Amino acid sequence: MGRFSEVAVAGVYQTKQGDLSDRTQPSVWWESVCGACADAGIDVGDIDGLIGEGPQGVGLRETMPAPGLAEQLGHPVRFHARNTVGAGATASGLNLAAYAISHGLAEVVVIANAVAGKASGYASANRDEAVAAMAKLSGPYEYVYGTTRVSDYATLAMRHMHDYGTTSEQLAEIAVAQRHGATLHPLSVHGHRGELTVEDVVSSRLVADPLHLLDCCSINQGGGAVIVTSAANAASIGRHAPIVLLGYGEGHSHIDPNAVERLTEFPAARSAADTAFGLAGVRREEIDVAGIGDHFTIGVLMGLEDAGFCAKGEGGPFVEKGGTAIGGRLPTNTSGGFLSFSHAGLCGIFTLIELVEQLRHEAGARQVQGARLGFLNAVGGAQQAHSAAILGRA
Amino acid sequence: MTGYQKFLPEGIPETHRPFWDSLKERAVKVQRCDGCGAFRYIPKDICPKCHSQQATWTPISGRGEVYTYTVVRRAPTPAYQADAPYVLAHVTMAEGFRMIASLSGIDPESVRIGMPVQIAYTDVTPDWTLFTFEPAS
Numbered sequence: 338m339g340r341f342s343e344v345a346v347a348g349v350y351q352t353k354q355g356d357l358s359d360r361t362q363p364s365v366w367w368e369s370v371c372g373a374c375a376d377a378g379i380d381v382g383d384i385d386g387l388i389g390e391g392p393q394g395v396g397l398r399e400t401m402p403a404p405g406l407a408e409q410l411g412h413p414v415r416f417h418a419r420n421t422v423g424a425g426a427t428a429s430g431l432n433l434a435a436y437a438i439s440h441g442l443a444e445v446v447v448i449a450n451a452v453a454g455k456a457s458g459y460a461s462a463n464r465d466e467a468v469a470a471m472a473k474l475s476g477p478y479e480y481v482y483g484t485t486r487v488s489d490y491a492t493l494a495m496r497h498m499h500d501y502g503t504t505s506e507q508l509a510e511i512a513v514a515q516r517h518g519a520t521l522h523p524l525s526v527h528g529h530r531g532e533l534t535v536e537d538v539v540s541s542r543l544v545a546d547p548l549h550l551l552d553c554c555s556i557n558q559g560g561g562a563v564i565v566t567s568a569a570n571a572a573s574i575g576r577h578a579p580i581v582l583l584g585y586g587e588g589h590s591h592i593d594p595n596a597v598e599r600l601t602e603f604p605a606a607r608s609a610a611d612t613a614f615g616l617a618g619v620r621r622e623e624i625d626v627a628g629i630g631d632h633f634t635i636g637v638l639m640g641l642e643d644a645g646f647c648a649k650g651e652g653g654p655f656v657e658k659g660g661t662a663i664g665g666r667l668p669t670n671t672s673g674g675f676l677s678f679s680h681a682g683l684c685g686i687f688t689l690i691e692l693v694e695q696l697r698h699e700a701g702a703r704q705v706q707g708a709r710l711g712f713l714n715a716v717g718g719a720q721q722a723h724s725a726a727i728l729g730r731a
Numbered sequence: 732m733t734g735y736q737k738f739l740p741e742g743i744p745e746t747h748r749p750f751w752d753s754l755k756e757r758a759v760k761v762q763r764c765d766g767c768g769a770f771r772y773i774p775k776d777i778c779p780k781c782h783s784q785q786a787t788w789t790p791i792s793g794r795g796e797v798y799t800y801t802v803v804r805r806a807p808t809p810a811y812q813a814d815a816p817y818v819l820a821h822v823t824m825a826e827g828f829r830m831i832a833s834l835s836g837i838d839p840e841s842v843r844i845g846m847p848v849q850i851a852y853t854d855v856t857p858d859w860t861l862f863t864f865e866p867a868s
Contacts, residue, residue, distance in 0.1 A: 465808075472807030477740035478773040481861055482833040483803060483811035488819050491801035499799070499844045545819075546802040546839075593773055595821065595829035600799055 341616060344435040345579035345731065347564050347571035348377025349690040354526050354559035354679035357453035363392035366451035367409075369562035377564040378576040379445055384564075386416040386443030388430040389683065390450070416443040426450075427563075427685035428715040428724035432585040434565035444570065449562035452682035467556045474718075479594075486632065487553055489594070489719035491545035494635035497601045498547060501650035505547055507657055508634040509538035511669075512551050512676055514662035515631065519673025521702040526557050527677040552634040554674075559681035561690055568731055580693045583619060583710075584727040586612025592721055601650075606643035609725040610714065614645075617727035621645050624727075625708040626695045627667055628688035630716030631674040637661065640714050641669070644725065668705045671695060685715040689726075696730045735856050736810035747774040749788045754860040757852045759793055761826075762786035770828045793850035794867060795824035802839040818842050820864055836865040 350372025352365055374381040384406075391402030398405050403417035416437040420429040427448065434446040455461075459470040473480045475489065497503045513535055519528035533551060541550040571579035588605030591597045614621065621644075629640035638652035646667055647655040661669035672678040672691035679687050692711040694700045711728040743751060753760035762771040766783025770791070777784055800820040806812040820834040820842070834848060847867035854860045 468805075469807050473738065476773075477738075477743060479831055480738050480807075481740055482819055482831070482863075483737065483806050483808075483814070483817065484819055484831075485803065485805070485807050487805065488801045488803050491803075492799045492819065492821055495801055496799035496844065542804070543802070544805040546804070548801075595772065595831065596779065600821070 341435055341582045341584055342729075342731075343568050343581075344438045344565060345568040345571040345581045346431070346689075346693050346728070347566045347574065347577070347579060348373040348375070348379060349563050349693050350376055350561065351524050351679075351687065351690055352451075352560040354524055354681060355557050357558040357560075358455055360453045362451050362453050362456070365453040365558075365560035366390075366392045366449055366562075369449045369451055369560040370447050373447065373449070373562040373564045376576070377566070377571070378574040379564055379566065382410060382412070383445045384410060384447050385412075385414055386434065386437045386446030387414055388418055388433050388446060388448045389420060389426055416446065426683045426715070426717075427689045428585065428713050428726040429587060431563075431565065431582050431689070431726055432587075432724070435582050435585070438565065438567055444566060446565045447562055448565065448686065449560070450681070450683040450686040451560035452558040453560065464556055485545065486719070487548055488545040490633040490635050491548045492594075493600050493639065493720065494547050494633070496599075497635065497639065500601055501653065503638065503653040505539045505549065506535050507653035508547075508552055508638060509535040509549075510656045510659065511631070511634040511637045511661055512538045514656075514659055514665065515670050515674045516677045517662060518671040518703050519677035522672045522678060525673045525678045526555065526559075528673060548633055548635065551676075554632050554676050554680035557679060557681050559679045559687075561686040563686065563689060563693070572731065577697050577699070579731045580696045580728050581731045582726060583729045584613040584615065584617025586610065586616065586725050588612075588723045590721065592718075594719065601639070603639070603643050603720045603723070606640065606714065606716075606720065606723040606725075607645060609723040610644040610712075613712075613725040613727050617729075619710055619727050619729075624667065624710050624712045626671060626692060626705045627661075627669040627712045627714075628674075628692045629669055629712075629714045630685065630688070631670050631676050632680070632716075634676070636716060636720070637669060637674075639720070640716065641667070643723075644712065644714055663703055663705060671700065671703050671705065688715070689713055692728055696728055737808070737855070739856065739859055746776055750774050751859070753788065754852060754862050755854075757860075759791060759850055759862055760788040761791050761828075763789040770826055772828050772830055792825045795822040795830070795848060797821070797834070797842065797844050797846050797848060798823045798829055799844060800834065800842050802842070820848065822848055822864055830862075832861070832863050834864040
C-alpha cells in the first residue's frame, strides 16, 4: 500500500467548548495537546512535529510557532508546516503529518486548535466583533455592501433552491440530525438546549434568506488536538484501534465568487473527493460515517453532492427523513458539528475527532454501529478550498 | 469629514483605481483583456483565461439579471443593520460575467432570480462612489 495507511491518528482530546475568555490560548492549546498525548499513551515529550499553530505569541513567536513549542518541550521540533485553509486546515494537516511521518521527518506530530482569552477580531469571544471581522474576509468588492459569512452561503442556498427545488425543510433536517448528536455529547455547546424539530429551524428568525438562525453555526471558543504517529507505533501502544489515513485529496478552485461558473456546484470539492477515494481504493457506498464542513446547513447538503454521495441536485431528498442522522443513510457530523457541537477557530479538528471516536467505536450513545470507514471533507472559506480524507479502522 | 460608518474599500491597488474612478464618473468601466477579450471582474493584474497582463478599461451596459441573491437581516455592523433588511445580489451582466452589489429600490420580498436589474451609483463619501443595482427601468 501507499504511505497513507502507514500513518494513524493515535490520540484525540477536546477541552470544554463555549466561552473560554477567562483562559489563555497557550493554556487551552497545551491542555489539548497533553490530553491528546494522554489519550494516545504517548509522552508529550515525544512530540517532534507540529502542524499549524502552536501556543500563540506575537512577532516571531507568531510567525514561527515551532521554535516556541521546542522551547516548551525542551528538545528540538523536527518538522513544522502550516496550512492556512481556514476550517479546512485539519484534513490537510493530517496529510502533512502523514508526509512527515512516512518520510522519517518526525515520529509524533501534533495538530491542535485553540481559541480562548480576550482575543480581538474573528477569534473574539464577542460575537458582534467576530461577525464584523469575518465580514471583511471577502474583500472590498463585497464587504462594502455589508456581506457576511452567512450571506455568502445564503446566496448559494438561494440558487440551489431555484435550480433544484431544495427546501428550507430539507436544510433543516441537517440541523435537526446534528442537534440530536450534540445532545449525546457532553462537551457540545448546544446539546443542552435539547432536540430540534424541522419546525423549530424553519421558524427561527431569518439571518440571510433563505438561511435561518438554526441553519447557522454560532461562534464560540474551545480547543482540540490530535496526535498522529505511525500506524505501527499506534498499534504497539495498543490503547485504541489506530485510525489510519487511507487517502487524501485537495481542490482549490476560485477566490472570487463570480469566478466559478455556478454557485451550486464546486468541481474542486469533487476532485478533492475523487483523489481521496482513488488513493484509498474505497467506494462512496463503503463509507459508514462522514464529517462535512457545516458552517451552514447548505454546506453539508452541497458537500454531500459535491463529494459524490448523491447526484447534483439530489442533496435535498438525500438528507430528508434523517438521512444524515445517526442510523440514517450516511450519519454526518454525529457530534453536532459546527452547528451544535462547536465552532471555534479551525473547527474542522472537532469534525476529525468525532470521526476518530466513531471509527474507534468509542462514540458512546452516538456510535454508528460497525463503523469502519469515514469520510472527512474540510472546507475553507465559502466553498473555495476543499480537502478530503478517507479514514479507516486499521 | 464623513459620517459614513460602513466599510469603505481598503487596500485597493493603483491598478484597480480606474474601476473606482469610473464609478465616480457614473460610467462603470471594467477591464477587458487585450489578449483574449474576456472581461475581468473583480480587477486582476493577470487574465485568468490567457494570462495577458494587458487590459483596457471598457464601458459596459450596466444591465444584467439576478443570478442569486439574499436578504440580509443580521448585518455585520450597526451601520449596515440600520439598512436591514437589505438585498445582496449576484448579477449576470449582459456581457456575461457576474458582479456582486446591493440591490435597492425594491421590496426585498419581491426580488426574484432572473429579474432584470441595472447599475446605479451612490456617492458614499467625497472620495468613494459605490455601484449598486436597482430594478431595470
